[in-house]
Amino acid sequence: MPMPDWLRSRRGKGADTRDAALWSKCPVCGEVLYRRDLAANLFVCTKCEHHFRMHAYDRINMLIDGDFTEIGAAVQAGDPLEWVDKKTYPVKIAGDKEKSGLSEGVVAGIGTMDGFEVALGVMDFHFRGGTMGTVVGERLTMLLEEARRRHLPCIIFTASGGARMEEGMFALMQMAKTTAAVTRLMDDGNLFVTVLTDPTTGGVSASFAFESDVVVAEPKAMIGFAGRRVIEQTIRQKLPDQFQTAEFLLEKGAIDMVVDRHDLKNTLVRLLQYTSQKQVRALQQVQDKL
Amino acid sequence: MNNSIVERERGLLELERRIAELRNANVSQPVDMSAEIAALQQKYEELQREIFGHLTPWEKVHMARHPNRPTSLDYISQLDRFDELHGDRMFRDDPAIVAGFALLHGRPVMVMGQQRGRDTKENLRRNFGMVTPEGYRKVQRLAHTASRLDVPIVTFIDTKGADPGITSEEHAQSEAIAKCLYEFTEARVPIVASIIGEGGSGGALALGIADHVIMLEHSVYSVASPEGCAAILWGDATKAEEAAARLKLTAADLRAFGIIDEIVPEPLGGAHREPATVVSTVLGSVSMALQRLGAMSTDALREARYQKYRRIGAWETERLEVIGTSR
Numbered sequence: 296m297p298m299p300d301w302l303r304s305r306r307g308k309g310a311d312t313r314d315a316a317l318w319s320k321c322p323v324c325g326e327v328l329y330r331r332d333l334a335a336n337l338f339v340c341t342k343c344e345h346h347f348r349m350h351a352y353d354r355i356n357m358l359i360d361g362d363f364t365e366i367g368a369a370v371q372a373g374d375p376l377e378w379v380d381k382k383t384y385p386v387k388i389a390g391d392k393e394k395s396g397l398s399e400g401v402v403a404g405i406g407t408m409d410g411f412e413v414a415l416g417v418m419d420f421h422f423r424g425g426t427m428g429t430v431v432g433e434r435l436t437m438l439l440e441e442a443r444r445r446h447l448p449c450i451i452f453t454a455s456g457g458a459r460m461e462e463g464m465f466a467l468m469q470m471a472k473t474t475a476a477v478t479r480l481m482d483d484g485n486l487f488v489t490v491l492t493d494p495t496t497g498g499v500s501a502s503f504a505f506e507s508d509v510v511v512a513e514p515k516a517m518i519g520f521a522g523r524r525v526i527e528q529t530i531r532q533k534l535p536d537q538f539q540t541a542e543f544l545l546e547k548g549a550i551d552m553v554v555d556r557h558d559l560k561n562t563l564v565r566l567l568q569y570t571s572q573k574q575v576r577a578l579q580q581v582q583d584k585l
Numbered sequence: 586m587n588n589s590i591v592e593r594e595r596g597l598l599e600l601e602r603r604i605a606e607l608r609n610a611n612v613s614q615p616v617d618m619s620a621e622i623a624a625l626q627q628k629y630e631e632l633q634r635e636i637f638g639h640l641t642p643w644e645k646v647h648m649a650r651h652p653n654r655p656t657s658l659d660y661i662s663q664l665d666r667f668d669e670l671h672g673d674r675m676f677r678d679d680p681a682i683v684a685g686f687a688l689l690h691g692r693p694v695m696v697m698g699q700q701r702g703r704d705t706k707e708n709l710r711r712n713f714g715m716v717t718p719e720g721y722r723k724v725q726r727l728a729h730t731a732s733r734l735d736v737p738i739v740t741f742i743d744t745k746g747a748d749p750g751i752t753s754e755e756h757a758q759s760e761a762i763a764k765c766l767y768e769f770t771e772a773r774v775p776i777v778a779s780i781i782g783e784g785g786s787g788g789a790l791a792l793g794i795a796d797h798v799i800m801l802e803h804s805v806y807s808v809a810s811p812e813g814c815a816a817i818l819w820g821d822a823t824k825a826e827e828a829a830a831r832l833k834l835t836a837a838d839l840r841a842f843g844i845i846d847e848i849v850p851e852p853l854g855g856a857h858r859e860p861a862t863v864v865s866t867v868l869g870s871v872s873m874a875l876q877r878l879g880a881m882s883t884d885a886l887r888e889a890r891y892q893k894y895r896r897i898g899a900w901e902t903e904r905l906e907v908i909g910t911s912r
């Protein structure tokens with residue numbers, strides 16, 4: 296399979312040249328970082344180790360060996376509620392496509408990681424805050440179904456502000472749809488890993504993010520069901536800084552591990568190794584039947 | 586506009602009381618007041634139609650939250666038998682979930698409902714029907730039990746949303762809801778869900794994955810509460826009325842979308858005006874659905890449930906696989 300154009304251009308030019316700014320300021324320590332250095336350091340601040348939110352294709356580039364076969368890229372948002380506020384929903388979507396260079400809030404597909412074939416879904420906060428509407432739910436469901444069909448392990452990176460309001464109940468129902476696909480994948484004995492990145496909240500955290508065999512999180516990622524503001528308004532007091540961070544969830548027993556981005560690929564590959572024999576056997580059985 | 590339904594209903598109830606008084610007086614006194622009574626009665630009916638004939642989505646939100654609207658326990662108490670089961674086996678029992686074995690028209694079921702209070706004291710105990718992780722873990726546990734024992738699951742949904750407190754976050758509210766979705770998807774028995782009041786967000790959906798979903802005419806079911814939606818999108822919770830109109834959260838909208846399966850009509854003025862009738866109609870619908878679903882094999886039931894949720898969504902293109910995309 297040929298290398299997709301976007302991947303080739305990425306590999307050739309290195310850093311994200313689409314971003315006009317050559318420099319990025321770290322939102323935590325204020326250090327001004329050269330984009331090229333930042334990209335070389337996997338978008339982790341070289342001074343304070345703050346993990347920047349990553350673009351989906353940068354993430355795929357960081358994890359996948361060579362080619363990446365996308366699934367569901369042609370699925371595009373409809374407008375079931377005919378939503379209008381300051382703008383119509385289609386106008387909002389068009390704006391986010393333009394700004395993010397993405398066709399929707401998730402990129403899904405099949406590729407290899409250190410030689411292991413894997414189904415990989417990567418959500419991107421830069422597209423409507425990573426909110427889950429029909430397209431995100433549909434693409435991930437297609438990914439999970441394809442993983443099941445091919446006896447592949449599945450890894451999903453989450454980054455989401457929750458359900459997408461402009462799609463109303465259609466958005467909420469994606470929690471049910473993705474869950475149904477997850478149960479079938481897992482029932483067949485396939486490994487399912489989720490990596491929770493900043494932020495993972497609402498309908499995404501309350502569905503597939505926490506249904507996996509292993510829940511990994513990036514350092515300091517904000518993870519929770521209710522948003523921080525909602526809780527503060529409810530209890531009428533300020534929450535401690537640590538509240539709802541990955542480290543906090545690890546301490547409370549809600550997630551399996553917090554992994555620095557530099558160790559992430561190795562960690563995922565190690566996890567894949569534990570079930571790779573099973574995967575080989577399953578594929579063997581399929582071939583025997585043919 | 587806030588709580589207009591309750592306000593306007595008060596005027597109506599006052600008129601109703603005056604008509605009753607006149608009727609009583611008419612019997613005991615020599616002067617015939619039939620004409621006055623008839624006039625008042627006509628005015629009453631006009632007013633009732635004016636208020637309740639065409640409820641806006643926002644008015645339906647208030648109707649769904651009406652303090653006198655029948656709650657889960659009003660339905661559960663009308664079952665043939667009920668043995669409540671308690672606790673999540675880990676931490677505590679959440680009173681916002683009432684659940685246990687029951688008989689519905691002679692059929693064993695596992696019933697579970699979100700329970701709000703009628704008054705302040707009970708609301709505090711039941712956390713206004715906002716379920717904590719412990720409640721959702723009780724639901725998971727009993728759904729699992731029901732599935733193992735081949736007992737159908739019957740749920741009643743009535744919540745503004747899952748509890749948004751500190752302890753709930755510490756006890757992994759997300760995981761608790763996610764695993765409910767998982768358990769309901771996996772269940773080997775028929776599931777019938779009824780939205781009897783407000784169905785708010787993921788906290789409602791946790792009891793909402795079902796083979797047959799019933800909704801009362803004036804119940805609402807939405808991705809977020811109108812207040813929450815307005816706060817998220819426009820940073821202003823006071824625009825809730827506008828959000829309610831945009832969210833398409835009424836039973837009629839959701840039936841048209843194929844997200845719910847059946848609407849149970851309410852009497853003019855709302856379910857609380859004739860609670861006994863509404864409760865028995867809903868239970869009848871649940872029973873009918875269970876009968877139909879009970880005839881299906883486990884595999885067919887689970888396949889149909891999968892396909893039902895698989896289909897929900899709205900997107901533009903046919904399903905296609907595209908190899909690589911240019912940015």
Ligand SMILES: [Zn+2]
Nearest residue numbers: 321324340343
């Ligand atoms: Zn920094």
